[in-house]
Amino acid sequence: MRKMHLNKGGSGWASQTACGRSMLRTPMSANWADFKKEETQHQCDKCLESKQFALNTKTELRNNI
Helix, strand or coil: CCCEEEEEECCHHHCEECCCCEHHHCCCEECHHHHHHCCHHHECHHHHCCHHHHHHHHHHHHHHC
16 A cells, blocks of 8 residues: 655656655655644654654644644
């Protein structure tokens, strides 16, 4: 089963996902808002454990308070 990956950032050839994969080699990746909408079973396990995921979660919680 294919998994959805979280876009970390960068531009062009330097774009990567939160788990360290190249965006050019990753068939399915999404920004933060779309990644959150995916069911947990369809999200990449490494992306869920990444520092980028923790940072995005912390920033979102801080902005909602």
